Amino acid sequence: MKKNLVWFRNDLRVYDNTALYQSCKFYEDKVIALFIDTPEQWKNHFISQKKISFMHHNLISLEEKLSEINITLYYYQSTTFLQSIKYLIHFCHQKKINNLFYNYQYEINERNRDYIVKKKLSEQGILVKGFHDSILVPINDIKNKKKNSYKKFSIFNEKIKKYLKKNIIRCLPIPIKRKDKDNDATSFFKFKKSIIKFNKKIFPIGEQAAVERLKNFFKYKINDYSFNRNIPSLDGTSMLSPYLSIGIISSRRCFFMFLKNKNSNPPDTIYNSSWFNEIIWREFYYHLLVSHPNLSKSKSMSEWENFMNWENNSNYFDAWKNGCTGFPIVDAGMRQLKEIGWMHPRLRMITSSFLVKNLLIDWRKGEKYFMSQLIDGDFAINNGGWQWCSSFGTDYVPYIRFFNPFLQSKKIDKSGNFIKNFIPELNNVPNNFIHNPHEWSNKKKCFVNYPDPIVDYNDTKKKFMLIFNKAQLEFKKQV
Numbered sequence: 001m002k003k004n005l006v007w008f009r010n011d012l013r014v015y016d017n018t019a020l021y022q023s024c025k026f027y028e029d030k031v032i033a034l035f036i037d038t039p040e041q042w043k044n045h046f047i048s049q050k051k052i053s054f055m056h057h058n059l060i061s062l063e064e065k066l067s068e069i070n071i072t073l074y075y076y077q078s079t080t081f082l083q084s085i086k087y088l089i090h091f092c093h094q095k096k097i098n099n100l101f102y103n104y105q106y107e108i109n110e111r112n113r114d115y116i117v118k119k120k121l122s123e124q125g126i127l128v129k130g131f132h133d134s135i136l137v138p139i140n141d142i143k144n145k146k147k148n149s150y151k152k153f154s155i156f157n158e159k160i161k162k163y164l165k166k167n168i169i170r171c172l173p174i175p176i177k178r179k180d181k182d183n184d185a186t187s188f189f190k191f192k193k194s195i196i197k198f199n200k201k202i203f204p205i206g207e208q209a210a211v212e213r214l215k216n217f218f219k220y221k222i223n224d225y226s227f228n229r230n231i232p233s234l235d236g237t238s239m240l241s242p243y244l245s246i247g248i249i250s251s252r253r254c255f256f257m258f259l260k261n262k263n264s265n266p267p268d269t270i271y272n273s274s275w276f277n278e279i280i281w282r283e284f285y286y287h288l289l290v291s292h293p294n295l296s297k298s299k300s301m302s303e304w305e306n307f308m309n310w311e312n313n314s315n316y317f318d319a320w321k322n323g324c325t326g327f328p329i330v331d332a333g334m335r336q337l338k339e340i341g342w343m344h345p346r347l348r349m350i351t352s353s354f355l356v357k358n359l360l361i362d363w364r365k366g367e368k369y370f371m372s373q374l375i376d377g378d379f380a381i382n383n384g385g386w387q388w389c390s391s392f393g394t395d396y397v398p399y400i401r402f403f404n405p406f407l408q409s410k411k412i413d414k415s416g417n418f419i420k421n422f423i424p425e426l427n428n429v430p431n432n433f434i435h436n437p438h439e440w441s442n443k444k445k446c447f448v449n450y451p452d453p454i455v456d457y458n459d460t461k462k463k464f465m466l467i468f469n470k471a472q473l474e475f476k477k478q479v
Contacts, residue, residue, distance in 0.1 A: 002026070005092060006033040007102040008073070009110075011133055011247035012058045013207045014065045016171040018131040019101040024069075024175035031175075032182050033066055033073045034091060035059055040079040041109070045379070046371040050341035053196040054203060054375050055246050061206040070178035081113040088117060092126055100126060103133035103247075106289045107379050108296035136251050136283055137163055139290045149291035151301065151394045156284050161271045164255075171256050198375060199340055203242050210243035214254060218261040226274040230411075232333075232344040233418040238275070241376035242342070244282070251279060285384035288394060295383055298364050300392040304475030309467050311360040319454050320355050321369060323422070326453035328435060329409035330354050332422040339422070341375035346412055352389040353403040358460040360467065363390040391468070400468065402461060409435040425450045 004023040011017055023031050042052060063073045074091070078084040092100065100121060105111070118128040132138040142159050143149065150156040204213075217238040221228065228236025243249045255276075262270045270276070289295055319325050323334035333347030343351070348370075355366045367386040371377045387393025391400050413419055416434030420427050426437055429448065433440035441448040 002029045002098040003096055004029050004031045004099045004101060005095065005097045006031065006071075007088065007100060008033055008035045008062070009102065009105055010245070011103045012055070012062045013248050013250065014062070014069070014174045015207060016173075016250045016253050017103070017247075018133040018172060019103045019129075021172040021175055022129065022131065023099070023101040024071075024178070027176070027179070030180070031071050031178055032095065033071055034088070035062075035073060035075050036084045036087060037075070037077040038080055038084050039077070041081050041084075044080075045107075045109075046368045046377075048341060048371065048373050048375060048377055049196040050198045050373070050375040051242075051245070051377050053198050054205075054242055057200075057205045058246065058248055065207065067181070068177070069175055070181040071175075072182040081109060085113060085116055085120070089120055089124075092121060093124075097126055100128045102128075102130055104130050105134075106139075106286055108293045111293075134247060134251065135286050136160070136169060136255055136279070139287055142287060149287040150284075151288070153281065153284055153394065156287065157277075157280055160280060160283060165271070169252055169255055171250070171253050202239075202340055202342070203375060207248055210240065210249040211253075213240060213243070214238065214249065214257055218257065222261070222273075222275055229274065230346045231413070232336075232347055233413060233415075233421070237345060239342070241378070241381075245376045245378040251282065254279060281384075282381055284394075285380040288384065289380045296379070300363075300387055300390075301394050302392040304472050305392045307471035307474040308362075309471070310362040312362055312365070313359065316359045316454055317355075317361055317365060319451070320351070320359060320361075320366075324451050325354070325359075325455075326438070326451045327354065327405040327457075328416075328419045328423060328426065328437065328450075329405050329413060332413075332419045335422040337370070337373050341373055343370075343374075344418075346408075348385060349389050350403045350405060350408050352386055353401070354405055356390045357400075357402055357464045358455055358457060360460065360464060363387065363392065400465065404457065406435055406457070423450065 006020050006023045011019065014020060020033075023029070039052070059073075059075070066073045076087055076091070078087050091097075100117075102114070105114070114130065118130070121128050137160055139149070142156065142163060150159065217240075221236060221238070225236065228234045230236075240249065240254065244251065244254075258273075258276060258279075259270065262273070292301065295301070316325075320330070320334060321338075323331035323338065325331055325334075329347070330351050333343050333351045336347070337343040337351075352363070352366055352370075355361050356363045363386045367382060370382055370386070371379070374382070384393060389401070389403075409419070413435075414431075416426070416429075416431050419434055425448065426434060429437045429440055437448050437450060438452060
């Protein structure tokens with residue numbers, strides 16, 4: 001009989017959890033689990049308090065689920081990854097562990113931590129087993145001729161869909177109940193008291209809540225998703241991102257349930273679905289993170305970006321963070337983020353583009369701010385999204401993408417319902433003026449308690465293009 005330890009990190013579920021399933025492969029083996037809090041490390045990574053709170057609530061739910069199969073979940077609060085390594089090694093010796101099981105994380109600090117753990121424990125005779133679990137396809141299975149991940153989404157998209165059509169993706173069942181259970185686990189009571197509030201009606205707790213949310217999406221929303229996903233006043237998205245970010249549900253399960261829901265449709269229709277495309281974008285950014293570790297070091301995919309002459313106006317940055325730029329759709333999005341820790345996907349593109357291309361602020365500042373607020377903060381996706389919107393990331397095109405906040409506002413919030421929900425100061429502004437309330441204010445000679453636009457959109461767009469083109473020319477001179 002062996003004693004196995006499952007080290008939980010961003011995989012807080014019992015169904016379709018590769019490390020958990022593999023640890024329970026032999027019925028005679030004893031299995032225990034461990035989660036280590038690292039608040040100082042998370043602070044350095046700008047992880048939001050809402051996300052940490054959401055994680056803690058779901059840890060309590062995980063503890064209950066594991067208990068049902070006679071697996072004890074131990075908890076320890078450390079500080080940093082380095083300190084967590086020391087405790088993990090101590091715990092393995094204390095509990096006489098033979099095998100350590102965990103699912104891979106792909107950010108560079110996490111990978112370095114896991115390398116040290118494997119090296120130290122292997123030297124002490126403890127077998128360490130890691131698994132690709134948070135992605136659909138193992139990193140090494142989709143590579144170009146140079147053994148790197150594809151930089152262009154269209155090519156990656158083609159390759160991964162070909163892979164998924166050829167290979168059956170299966171979900172792993174919940175392990176069968178173990179013979180006996182440790183009964184001396186550290187109480188979770190301490191952090192229950194210190195949990196930061198988030199909206200549990202919007203983000204209910206637990207694995208089953210995530211599954212029900214996905215079922216509800218497939219039943220009521222997916223047929224209109226390609227249109228409704230762009231309208232922030234509608235409940236048109238799956239809102240599964242918080243659950244995926246800490247592994248309460250797996251991307252495999254999402255894919256499996258998606259295929260089951262769409263099994264009567266032609267294969268090409270299924271694989272070209274807008275919602276499935278979002279799953280592939282997530283996969284794409286994870287694969288890039290491994291092939292390009294500099295992404296974890298605040299580097300962009302474009303070397304010439306180092307020559308950008310950012311203005312980084314702190315007053316503009318504060319106005320953007322607080323939703324007081326004078327551009328209603330931008331401000332509504334930023335206020336939604338601050339209020340619930342989540343922002344509609346379309347608004348993430350509009351607000352990030354505005355920060356970089358109109359306020360001329362370094363995208364990294366926005367990237368870190370988003371992480372510090374998001375309940376679904378996921379480094380790979382957040383970083384990839386910011387670089388894409390800034391035109392410094394992957395999938396470079398021969399033109400620069402701009403999201404005109406006035407045009408976007410009219411397109412995605414025509415009646416102004418979303419804007420008025422988050423900017424009540426504009427409730428008295430007629431719908432046909434909601435996208436530019438100062439035009440109405442000036443015309444009617446009435447006061448609107450809402451800031452004037454802090455920049456001129458067209459002027460700053462031209463200015464960004466000058467700075468952008470100059471940076472490219474400066475880079476070419478160097479090479």
